[in-house]
Amino acid sequence: NDHVAKPIDPESLFKSLLEWIPPGERELPESRQESEESAADAADDRLESIQGLDIAAGIQRVAGKRDFYEKLVRKFAEGEEAQAIETIESLLDRDDRKSAERAAHSLKGVAGTLGAGELQKRGQDLENAIREGLDRVQIDTYLQVVGEELDRLVGAVRSAFEASDDELEDEPEESVDLDQEVLARLPELADALEAKVETCRELASVLSINEIETFAAEVGTLARDAGYKPLLAWSDGLAEKASLFDLEGMGESLTGFAQLVDDIRSMGAEAAD
Structure with a gap:
Protein backbone atom coordinates (compact mmCIF):
# COMPACT_ATOMS: atom_id res chain seq x y z
CA ASN A 1 0.00 0.00 0.00
CA GLY A 24 0.75 -10.47 11.47
CA GLU A 25 2.61 -11.40 14.60
CA ARG A 26 6.33 -10.99 15.36
CA GLU A 27 7.62 -12.64 18.50
CA LEU A 28 10.23 -10.79 20.53
CA PRO A 29 13.06 -12.83 22.13
CA GLU A 30 12.00 -14.09 25.57
CA SER A 31 15.15 -12.99 27.37
CA ARG A 32 14.82 -9.48 25.97
CA GLN A 33 11.16 -9.33 26.90
CA GLU A 34 11.96 -10.24 30.50
CA SER A 35 14.80 -7.72 30.86
CA GLU A 36 12.69 -4.86 29.48
CA GLU A 37 9.44 -5.77 31.23
CA SER A 38 9.68 -3.41 34.21
CA GLU A 171 18.78 0.26 37.55
CA PRO A 172 22.11 -1.42 38.35
CA GLU A 173 23.68 -3.44 35.54
CA GLU A 174 23.93 -7.18 35.98
CA SER A 175 27.44 -8.44 36.45
CA VAL A 176 28.49 -11.33 34.24
CA ASP A 177 30.61 -14.04 35.85
CA LEU A 178 32.08 -16.51 33.36
CA ASP A 179 33.21 -19.93 34.50
CA GLN A 180 36.38 -21.51 33.15
CA GLU A 181 34.45 -23.82 30.84
CA VAL A 182 32.82 -20.87 29.06
CA LEU A 183 36.11 -18.95 28.92
CA ALA A 184 37.78 -21.95 27.31
CA ARG A 185 35.20 -21.91 24.52
CA LEU A 186 35.67 -18.22 23.68
CA PRO A 187 38.52 -18.64 21.14
CA GLU A 188 36.44 -21.11 19.14
CA LEU A 189 33.42 -18.82 19.43
CA ALA A 190 35.49 -15.86 18.20
CA ASP A 191 36.59 -17.88 15.15
CA ALA A 192 32.98 -18.74 14.29
CA LEU A 193 31.94 -15.12 14.69
CA GLU A 194 34.90 -13.86 12.64
CA ALA A 195 33.49 -15.74 9.66
CA LYS A 196 30.34 -13.63 9.96
CA VAL A 197 31.98 -10.20 10.15
CA GLU A 198 31.85 -9.56 6.40
CA THR A 199 28.20 -10.64 6.25
CA CYS A 200 27.51 -8.27 9.11
CA ARG A 201 29.11 -5.37 7.23
CA GLU A 202 26.92 -6.09 4.21
CA LEU A 203 23.79 -6.19 6.38
CA ALA A 204 24.73 -2.86 7.97
CA SER A 205 24.74 -1.27 4.51
CA VAL A 206 21.39 -2.64 3.29
CA LEU A 207 19.44 -3.20 6.55
CA SER A 208 17.29 -6.05 5.22
CA ILE A 209 14.91 -6.93 8.06
CA ASN A 210 14.51 -10.64 7.22
CA GLU A 211 18.23 -11.19 6.70
CA ILE A 212 19.06 -9.38 9.94
CA GLU A 213 16.58 -11.54 11.84
CA THR A 214 18.23 -14.65 10.37
CA PHE A 215 21.69 -13.31 11.27
CA ALA A 216 20.58 -12.57 14.84
CA ALA A 217 19.21 -16.11 15.19
CA GLU A 218 22.48 -17.62 13.92
CA VAL A 219 24.56 -15.56 16.34
CA GLY A 220 22.14 -16.46 19.14
CA THR A 221 22.65 -20.16 18.42
CA LEU A 222 26.43 -19.73 18.65
CA ALA A 223 26.02 -17.81 21.91
CA ARG A 224 23.83 -20.49 23.46
CA ASP A 225 26.15 -23.29 22.35
CA ALA A 226 29.09 -21.48 23.96
CA GLY A 227 27.10 -20.48 27.02
CA TYR A 228 28.17 -16.84 26.54
CA LYS A 229 25.26 -14.72 27.81
CA PRO A 230 26.54 -11.25 26.74
CA LEU A 231 26.53 -12.37 23.10
CA LEU A 232 23.06 -13.86 23.52
CA ALA A 233 21.86 -10.51 24.88
CA TRP A 234 23.39 -8.80 21.82
CA SER A 235 21.64 -11.15 19.39
CA ASP A 236 18.32 -10.83 21.23
CA GLY A 237 18.68 -7.05 21.14
CA LEU A 238 19.34 -7.10 17.40
CA ALA A 239 16.31 -9.34 16.82
CA GLU A 240 14.13 -6.99 18.84
CA LYS A 241 15.32 -3.96 16.88
CA ALA A 242 14.50 -5.79 13.65
CA SER A 243 11.02 -6.66 14.93
CA LEU A 244 10.44 -2.99 15.74
CA PHE A 245 11.89 -1.74 12.42
CA ASP A 246 14.49 0.23 14.42
CA LEU A 247 16.85 1.04 11.54
CA GLU A 248 19.11 3.27 13.58
CA GLY A 249 19.42 0.71 16.36
CA MET A 250 20.11 -2.14 13.93
CA GLY A 251 22.81 -0.09 12.23
CA GLU A 252 24.51 0.66 15.54
CA SER A 253 24.44 -2.99 16.64
CA LEU A 254 25.75 -4.31 13.33
CA THR A 255 28.48 -1.67 13.13
CA GLY A 256 29.73 -2.71 16.57
CA PHE A 257 29.80 -6.44 15.76
CA ALA A 258 33.46 -6.56 14.68
CA GLN A 259 34.56 -4.91 17.94
CA LEU A 260 32.42 -7.39 19.87
CA VAL A 261 34.23 -10.26 18.15
CA ASP A 262 37.62 -8.70 19.00
CA ASP A 263 36.59 -8.33 22.64
CA ILE A 264 35.54 -11.99 22.83
CA ARG A 265 38.82 -13.07 21.26
CA SER A 266 40.84 -10.93 23.69
CA MET A 267 38.92 -12.29 26.66
CA GLY A 268 39.56 -15.85 25.54
CA ALA A 269 43.27 -15.16 25.04
CA GLU A 270 43.61 -13.60 28.49
CA ALA A 271 41.90 -16.58 30.10
CA ALA A 272 44.30 -18.96 28.33
CA ASP A 273 47.41 -17.16 29.66
Missing part, protein backbone atom coordinates in the same frame (compact mmCIF):
# COMPACT_ATOMS: atom_id res chain seq x y z
CA ASP A 2 3.00 2.31 0.21
CA HIS A 3 6.60 2.66 -0.92
CA VAL A 4 9.69 3.84 0.95
CA ALA A 5 12.53 4.61 -1.43
CA LYS A 6 16.11 3.54 -0.79
CA PRO A 7 18.25 4.66 0.91
CA ILE A 8 15.64 4.26 3.62
CA ASP A 9 15.01 7.26 5.85
CA PRO A 10 13.90 6.08 9.33
CA GLU A 11 11.43 8.96 9.72
CA SER A 12 9.77 8.15 6.38
CA LEU A 13 9.61 4.46 7.26
CA PHE A 14 7.94 5.05 10.61
CA LYS A 15 5.56 7.56 9.07
CA SER A 16 4.47 4.90 6.56
CA LEU A 17 4.26 2.23 9.26
CA LEU A 18 1.97 4.44 11.31
CA GLU A 19 -0.42 4.84 8.38
CA TRP A 20 -0.14 1.28 6.99
CA ILE A 21 0.43 -1.11 9.90
CA PRO A 22 1.26 -4.54 8.43
CA PRO A 23 -0.77 -7.50 9.70
CA ALA A 39 10.69 -0.43 32.05
CA ALA A 40 7.88 -1.16 29.59
CA ASP A 41 5.38 -1.38 32.45
CA ALA A 42 6.55 1.99 33.79
CA ALA A 43 6.10 3.65 30.41
CA ASP A 44 2.77 1.87 29.97
CA ASP A 45 1.45 3.19 33.29
CA ARG A 46 2.38 6.75 32.38
CA LEU A 47 0.91 6.47 28.89
CA GLU A 48 -2.32 5.16 30.43
CA SER A 49 -2.66 8.40 32.38
CA ILE A 50 -2.44 10.64 29.29
CA GLN A 51 -5.82 12.15 28.49
CA GLY A 52 -6.82 11.65 24.87
CA LEU A 53 -4.60 8.62 24.26
CA ASP A 54 -6.42 5.27 24.15
CA ILE A 55 -3.46 2.91 24.33
CA ALA A 56 -5.68 -0.19 24.43
CA ALA A 57 -7.11 0.77 21.04
CA GLY A 58 -3.65 1.63 19.71
CA ILE A 59 -2.12 -1.66 20.85
CA GLN A 60 -5.02 -3.56 19.28
CA ARG A 61 -4.25 -1.89 15.94
CA VAL A 62 -0.69 -3.26 15.99
CA ALA A 63 -1.70 -6.87 16.66
CA GLY A 64 -1.35 -6.54 20.42
CA LYS A 65 2.37 -5.68 20.34
CA ARG A 66 2.84 -3.29 23.23
CA ASP A 67 6.56 -2.74 22.60
CA PHE A 68 5.90 -1.93 18.95
CA TYR A 69 3.10 0.46 19.91
CA GLU A 70 5.33 2.28 22.39
CA LYS A 71 8.02 2.55 19.72
CA LEU A 72 5.52 4.19 17.36
CA VAL A 73 4.30 6.57 20.07
CA ARG A 74 7.87 7.61 20.86
CA LYS A 75 8.63 8.16 17.16
CA PHE A 76 5.46 10.23 16.85
CA ALA A 77 6.53 12.52 19.70
CA GLU A 78 10.09 12.88 18.41
CA GLY A 79 9.53 12.86 14.65
CA GLU A 80 8.01 14.88 11.84
CA GLU A 81 4.41 14.62 13.03
CA ALA A 82 5.26 16.59 16.18
CA GLN A 83 6.06 19.50 13.84
CA ALA A 84 2.97 19.02 11.66
CA ILE A 85 1.50 22.46 12.34
CA GLU A 86 4.69 24.25 11.30
CA THR A 87 4.85 22.06 8.19
CA ILE A 88 1.26 22.80 7.18
CA GLU A 89 1.68 26.53 7.83
CA SER A 90 4.78 26.59 5.63
CA LEU A 91 2.95 24.78 2.83
CA LEU A 92 0.02 27.17 3.04
CA ASP A 93 2.40 30.13 2.96
CA ARG A 94 3.63 28.77 -0.39
CA ASP A 95 0.02 28.28 -1.50
CA ASP A 96 0.62 24.52 -1.79
CA ARG A 97 -2.79 23.45 -0.57
CA LYS A 98 -2.58 19.92 -1.94
CA SER A 99 0.52 19.15 0.11
CA ALA A 100 -0.96 20.89 3.15
CA GLU A 101 -4.06 18.72 2.84
CA ARG A 102 -1.90 15.58 2.59
CA ALA A 103 0.04 16.62 5.69
CA ALA A 104 -3.20 17.11 7.62
CA HIS A 105 -4.44 13.74 6.36
CA SER A 106 -1.21 12.09 7.51
CA LEU A 107 -1.50 13.62 10.98
CA LYS A 108 -5.10 12.44 11.22
CA GLY A 109 -4.11 8.91 10.19
CA VAL A 110 -1.22 8.71 12.64
CA ALA A 111 -3.43 9.97 15.46
CA GLY A 112 -6.03 7.33 14.65
CA THR A 113 -3.46 4.54 14.63
CA LEU A 114 -2.11 5.58 18.02
CA GLY A 115 -5.55 5.89 19.60
CA ALA A 116 -5.41 9.70 19.90
CA GLY A 117 -9.10 10.20 19.16
CA GLU A 118 -9.38 13.93 19.88
CA LEU A 119 -6.32 14.75 17.78
CA GLN A 120 -7.69 12.54 15.00
CA LYS A 121 -11.02 14.42 15.04
CA ARG A 122 -9.34 17.84 14.99
CA GLY A 123 -7.01 16.69 12.23
CA GLN A 124 -10.00 15.58 10.17
CA ASP A 125 -11.63 19.00 10.61
CA LEU A 126 -8.40 20.70 9.49
CA GLU A 127 -8.10 18.43 6.46
CA ASN A 128 -11.70 19.21 5.48
CA ALA A 129 -11.15 22.95 5.88
CA ILE A 130 -8.17 22.89 3.54
CA ARG A 131 -9.91 20.64 1.00
CA GLU A 132 -13.05 22.79 0.95
CA GLY A 133 -11.02 25.89 0.12
CA LEU A 134 -11.69 27.96 3.24
CA ASP A 135 -9.70 31.16 3.43
CA ARG A 136 -6.45 31.36 5.40
CA VAL A 137 -7.97 33.13 8.39
CA GLN A 138 -10.51 30.33 8.83
CA ILE A 139 -7.87 27.63 8.34
CA ASP A 140 -5.63 29.30 10.91
CA THR A 141 -8.40 28.82 13.46
CA TYR A 142 -8.38 25.08 12.78
CA LEU A 143 -4.57 25.06 12.89
CA GLN A 144 -4.64 26.61 16.34
CA VAL A 145 -7.14 24.05 17.62
CA VAL A 146 -5.10 21.14 16.24
CA GLY A 147 -1.85 22.66 17.48
CA GLU A 148 -3.12 22.95 21.04
CA GLU A 149 -4.03 19.26 21.20
CA LEU A 150 -0.89 18.16 19.35
CA ASP A 151 1.42 20.14 21.65
CA ARG A 152 -0.36 18.83 24.75
CA LEU A 153 -0.18 15.23 23.59
CA VAL A 154 3.45 15.41 22.42
CA GLY A 155 4.49 17.04 25.70
CA ALA A 156 2.73 14.38 27.77
CA VAL A 157 4.25 11.52 25.75
CA ARG A 158 7.75 12.97 25.99
CA SER A 159 7.39 13.38 29.76
CA ALA A 160 6.20 9.78 30.11
CA PHE A 161 9.16 8.34 28.24
CA GLU A 162 11.72 10.64 29.87
CA ALA A 163 10.57 9.48 33.31
CA SER A 164 10.70 5.78 32.36
CA ASP A 165 14.13 6.26 30.73
CA ASP A 166 15.42 7.82 33.95
CA GLU A 167 14.16 4.82 35.93
CA LEU A 168 15.88 2.42 33.53
CA GLU A 169 19.18 4.31 33.82
CA ASP A 170 19.02 4.07 37.61
Whole structure:
Protein backbone atom coordinates (compact mmCIF):
# COMPACT_ATOMS: atom_id res chain seq x y z
CA ASN A 1 0.00 0.00 0.00
CA ASP A 2 3.00 2.31 0.21
CA HIS A 3 6.60 2.66 -0.92
CA VAL A 4 9.69 3.84 0.95
CA ALA A 5 12.53 4.61 -1.43
CA LYS A 6 16.11 3.54 -0.79
CA PRO A 7 18.25 4.66 0.91
CA ILE A 8 15.64 4.26 3.62
CA ASP A 9 15.01 7.26 5.85
CA PRO A 10 13.90 6.08 9.33
CA GLU A 11 11.43 8.96 9.72
CA SER A 12 9.77 8.15 6.38
CA LEU A 13 9.61 4.46 7.26
CA PHE A 14 7.94 5.05 10.61
CA LYS A 15 5.56 7.56 9.07
CA SER A 16 4.47 4.90 6.56
CA LEU A 17 4.26 2.23 9.26
CA LEU A 18 1.97 4.44 11.31
CA GLU A 19 -0.42 4.84 8.38
CA TRP A 20 -0.14 1.28 6.99
CA ILE A 21 0.43 -1.11 9.90
CA PRO A 22 1.26 -4.54 8.43
CA PRO A 23 -0.77 -7.50 9.70
CA GLY A 24 0.75 -10.47 11.47
CA GLU A 25 2.61 -11.40 14.60
CA ARG A 26 6.33 -10.99 15.36
CA GLU A 27 7.62 -12.64 18.50
CA LEU A 28 10.23 -10.79 20.53
CA PRO A 29 13.06 -12.83 22.13
CA GLU A 30 12.00 -14.09 25.57
CA SER A 31 15.15 -12.99 27.37
CA ARG A 32 14.82 -9.48 25.97
CA GLN A 33 11.16 -9.33 26.90
CA GLU A 34 11.96 -10.24 30.50
CA SER A 35 14.80 -7.72 30.86
CA GLU A 36 12.69 -4.86 29.48
CA GLU A 37 9.44 -5.77 31.23
CA SER A 38 9.68 -3.41 34.21
CA ALA A 39 10.69 -0.43 32.05
CA ALA A 40 7.88 -1.16 29.59
CA ASP A 41 5.38 -1.38 32.45
CA ALA A 42 6.55 1.99 33.79
CA ALA A 43 6.10 3.65 30.41
CA ASP A 44 2.77 1.87 29.97
CA ASP A 45 1.45 3.19 33.29
CA ARG A 46 2.38 6.75 32.38
CA LEU A 47 0.91 6.47 28.89
CA GLU A 48 -2.32 5.16 30.43
CA SER A 49 -2.66 8.40 32.38
CA ILE A 50 -2.44 10.64 29.29
CA GLN A 51 -5.82 12.15 28.49
CA GLY A 52 -6.82 11.65 24.87
CA LEU A 53 -4.60 8.62 24.26
CA ASP A 54 -6.42 5.27 24.15
CA ILE A 55 -3.46 2.91 24.33
CA ALA A 56 -5.68 -0.19 24.43
CA ALA A 57 -7.11 0.77 21.04
CA GLY A 58 -3.65 1.63 19.71
CA ILE A 59 -2.12 -1.66 20.85
CA GLN A 60 -5.02 -3.56 19.28
CA ARG A 61 -4.25 -1.89 15.94
CA VAL A 62 -0.69 -3.26 15.99
CA ALA A 63 -1.70 -6.87 16.66
CA GLY A 64 -1.35 -6.54 20.42
CA LYS A 65 2.37 -5.68 20.34
CA ARG A 66 2.84 -3.29 23.23
CA ASP A 67 6.56 -2.74 22.60
CA PHE A 68 5.90 -1.93 18.95
CA TYR A 69 3.10 0.46 19.91
CA GLU A 70 5.33 2.28 22.39
CA LYS A 71 8.02 2.55 19.72
CA LEU A 72 5.52 4.19 17.36
CA VAL A 73 4.30 6.57 20.07
CA ARG A 74 7.87 7.61 20.86
CA LYS A 75 8.63 8.16 17.16
CA PHE A 76 5.46 10.23 16.85
CA ALA A 77 6.53 12.52 19.70
CA GLU A 78 10.09 12.88 18.41
CA GLY A 79 9.53 12.86 14.65
CA GLU A 80 8.01 14.88 11.84
CA GLU A 81 4.41 14.62 13.03
CA ALA A 82 5.26 16.59 16.18
CA GLN A 83 6.06 19.50 13.84
CA ALA A 84 2.97 19.02 11.66
CA ILE A 85 1.50 22.46 12.34
CA GLU A 86 4.69 24.25 11.30
CA THR A 87 4.85 22.06 8.19
CA ILE A 88 1.26 22.80 7.18
CA GLU A 89 1.68 26.53 7.83
CA SER A 90 4.78 26.59 5.63
CA LEU A 91 2.95 24.78 2.83
CA LEU A 92 0.02 27.17 3.04
CA ASP A 93 2.40 30.13 2.96
CA ARG A 94 3.63 28.77 -0.39
CA ASP A 95 0.02 28.28 -1.50
CA ASP A 96 0.62 24.52 -1.79
CA ARG A 97 -2.79 23.45 -0.57
CA LYS A 98 -2.58 19.92 -1.94
CA SER A 99 0.52 19.15 0.11
CA ALA A 100 -0.96 20.89 3.15
CA GLU A 101 -4.06 18.72 2.84
CA ARG A 102 -1.90 15.58 2.59
CA ALA A 103 0.04 16.62 5.69
CA ALA A 104 -3.20 17.11 7.62
CA HIS A 105 -4.44 13.74 6.36
CA SER A 106 -1.21 12.09 7.51
CA LEU A 107 -1.50 13.62 10.98
CA LYS A 108 -5.10 12.44 11.22
CA GLY A 109 -4.11 8.91 10.19
CA VAL A 110 -1.22 8.71 12.64
CA ALA A 111 -3.43 9.97 15.46
CA GLY A 112 -6.03 7.33 14.65
CA THR A 113 -3.46 4.54 14.63
CA LEU A 114 -2.11 5.58 18.02
CA GLY A 115 -5.55 5.89 19.60
CA ALA A 116 -5.41 9.70 19.90
CA GLY A 117 -9.10 10.20 19.16
CA GLU A 118 -9.38 13.93 19.88
CA LEU A 119 -6.32 14.75 17.78
CA GLN A 120 -7.69 12.54 15.00
CA LYS A 121 -11.02 14.42 15.04
CA ARG A 122 -9.34 17.84 14.99
CA GLY A 123 -7.01 16.69 12.23
CA GLN A 124 -10.00 15.58 10.17
CA ASP A 125 -11.63 19.00 10.61
CA LEU A 126 -8.40 20.70 9.49
CA GLU A 127 -8.10 18.43 6.46
CA ASN A 128 -11.70 19.21 5.48
CA ALA A 129 -11.15 22.95 5.88
CA ILE A 130 -8.17 22.89 3.54
CA ARG A 131 -9.91 20.64 1.00
CA GLU A 132 -13.05 22.79 0.95
CA GLY A 133 -11.02 25.89 0.12
CA LEU A 134 -11.69 27.96 3.24
CA ASP A 135 -9.70 31.16 3.43
CA ARG A 136 -6.45 31.36 5.40
CA VAL A 137 -7.97 33.13 8.39
CA GLN A 138 -10.51 30.33 8.83
CA ILE A 139 -7.87 27.63 8.34
CA ASP A 140 -5.63 29.30 10.91
CA THR A 141 -8.40 28.82 13.46
CA TYR A 142 -8.38 25.08 12.78
CA LEU A 143 -4.57 25.06 12.89
CA GLN A 144 -4.64 26.61 16.34
CA VAL A 145 -7.14 24.05 17.62
CA VAL A 146 -5.10 21.14 16.24
CA GLY A 147 -1.85 22.66 17.48
CA GLU A 148 -3.12 22.95 21.04
CA GLU A 149 -4.03 19.26 21.20
CA LEU A 150 -0.89 18.16 19.35
CA ASP A 151 1.42 20.14 21.65
CA ARG A 152 -0.36 18.83 24.75
CA LEU A 153 -0.18 15.23 23.59
CA VAL A 154 3.45 15.41 22.42
CA GLY A 155 4.49 17.04 25.70
CA ALA A 156 2.73 14.38 27.77
CA VAL A 157 4.25 11.52 25.75
CA ARG A 158 7.75 12.97 25.99
CA SER A 159 7.39 13.38 29.76
CA ALA A 160 6.20 9.78 30.11
CA PHE A 161 9.16 8.34 28.24
CA GLU A 162 11.72 10.64 29.87
CA ALA A 163 10.57 9.48 33.31
CA SER A 164 10.70 5.78 32.36
CA ASP A 165 14.13 6.26 30.73
CA ASP A 166 15.42 7.82 33.95
CA GLU A 167 14.16 4.82 35.93
CA LEU A 168 15.88 2.42 33.53
CA GLU A 169 19.18 4.31 33.82
CA ASP A 170 19.02 4.07 37.61
CA GLU A 171 18.78 0.26 37.55
CA PRO A 172 22.11 -1.42 38.35
CA GLU A 173 23.68 -3.44 35.54
CA GLU A 174 23.93 -7.18 35.98
CA SER A 175 27.44 -8.44 36.45
CA VAL A 176 28.49 -11.33 34.24
CA ASP A 177 30.61 -14.04 35.85
CA LEU A 178 32.08 -16.51 33.36
CA ASP A 179 33.21 -19.93 34.50
CA GLN A 180 36.38 -21.51 33.15
CA GLU A 181 34.45 -23.82 30.84
CA VAL A 182 32.82 -20.87 29.06
CA LEU A 183 36.11 -18.95 28.92
CA ALA A 184 37.78 -21.95 27.31
CA ARG A 185 35.20 -21.91 24.52
CA LEU A 186 35.67 -18.22 23.68
CA PRO A 187 38.52 -18.64 21.14
CA GLU A 188 36.44 -21.11 19.14
CA LEU A 189 33.42 -18.82 19.43
CA ALA A 190 35.49 -15.86 18.20
CA ASP A 191 36.59 -17.88 15.15
CA ALA A 192 32.98 -18.74 14.29
CA LEU A 193 31.94 -15.12 14.69
CA GLU A 194 34.90 -13.86 12.64
CA ALA A 195 33.49 -15.74 9.66
CA LYS A 196 30.34 -13.63 9.96
CA VAL A 197 31.98 -10.20 10.15
CA GLU A 198 31.85 -9.56 6.40
CA THR A 199 28.20 -10.64 6.25
CA CYS A 200 27.51 -8.27 9.11
CA ARG A 201 29.11 -5.37 7.23
CA GLU A 202 26.92 -6.09 4.21
CA LEU A 203 23.79 -6.19 6.38
CA ALA A 204 24.73 -2.86 7.97
CA SER A 205 24.74 -1.27 4.51
CA VAL A 206 21.39 -2.64 3.29
CA LEU A 207 19.44 -3.20 6.55
CA SER A 208 17.29 -6.05 5.22
CA ILE A 209 14.91 -6.93 8.06
CA ASN A 210 14.51 -10.64 7.22
CA GLU A 211 18.23 -11.19 6.70
CA ILE A 212 19.06 -9.38 9.94
CA GLU A 213 16.58 -11.54 11.84
CA THR A 214 18.23 -14.65 10.37
CA PHE A 215 21.69 -13.31 11.27
CA ALA A 216 20.58 -12.57 14.84
CA ALA A 217 19.21 -16.11 15.19
CA GLU A 218 22.48 -17.62 13.92
CA VAL A 219 24.56 -15.56 16.34
CA GLY A 220 22.14 -16.46 19.14
CA THR A 221 22.65 -20.16 18.42
CA LEU A 222 26.43 -19.73 18.65
CA ALA A 223 26.02 -17.81 21.91
CA ARG A 224 23.83 -20.49 23.46
CA ASP A 225 26.15 -23.29 22.35
CA ALA A 226 29.09 -21.48 23.96
CA GLY A 227 27.10 -20.48 27.02
CA TYR A 228 28.17 -16.84 26.54
CA LYS A 229 25.26 -14.72 27.81
CA PRO A 230 26.54 -11.25 26.74
CA LEU A 231 26.53 -12.37 23.10
CA LEU A 232 23.06 -13.86 23.52
CA ALA A 233 21.86 -10.51 24.88
CA TRP A 234 23.39 -8.80 21.82
CA SER A 235 21.64 -11.15 19.39
CA ASP A 236 18.32 -10.83 21.23
CA GLY A 237 18.68 -7.05 21.14
CA LEU A 238 19.34 -7.10 17.40
CA ALA A 239 16.31 -9.34 16.82
CA GLU A 240 14.13 -6.99 18.84
CA LYS A 241 15.32 -3.96 16.88
CA ALA A 242 14.50 -5.79 13.65
CA SER A 243 11.02 -6.66 14.93
CA LEU A 244 10.44 -2.99 15.74
CA PHE A 245 11.89 -1.74 12.42
CA ASP A 246 14.49 0.23 14.42
CA LEU A 247 16.85 1.04 11.54
CA GLU A 248 19.11 3.27 13.58
CA GLY A 249 19.42 0.71 16.36
CA MET A 250 20.11 -2.14 13.93
CA GLY A 251 22.81 -0.09 12.23
CA GLU A 252 24.51 0.66 15.54
CA SER A 253 24.44 -2.99 16.64
CA LEU A 254 25.75 -4.31 13.33
CA THR A 255 28.48 -1.67 13.13
CA GLY A 256 29.73 -2.71 16.57
CA PHE A 257 29.80 -6.44 15.76
CA ALA A 258 33.46 -6.56 14.68
CA GLN A 259 34.56 -4.91 17.94
CA LEU A 260 32.42 -7.39 19.87
CA VAL A 261 34.23 -10.26 18.15
CA ASP A 262 37.62 -8.70 19.00
CA ASP A 263 36.59 -8.33 22.64
CA ILE A 264 35.54 -11.99 22.83
CA ARG A 265 38.82 -13.07 21.26
CA SER A 266 40.84 -10.93 23.69
CA MET A 267 38.92 -12.29 26.66
CA GLY A 268 39.56 -15.85 25.54
CA ALA A 269 43.27 -15.16 25.04
CA GLU A 270 43.61 -13.60 28.49
CA ALA A 271 41.90 -16.58 30.10
CA ALA A 272 44.30 -18.96 28.33
CA ASP A 273 47.41 -17.16 29.66
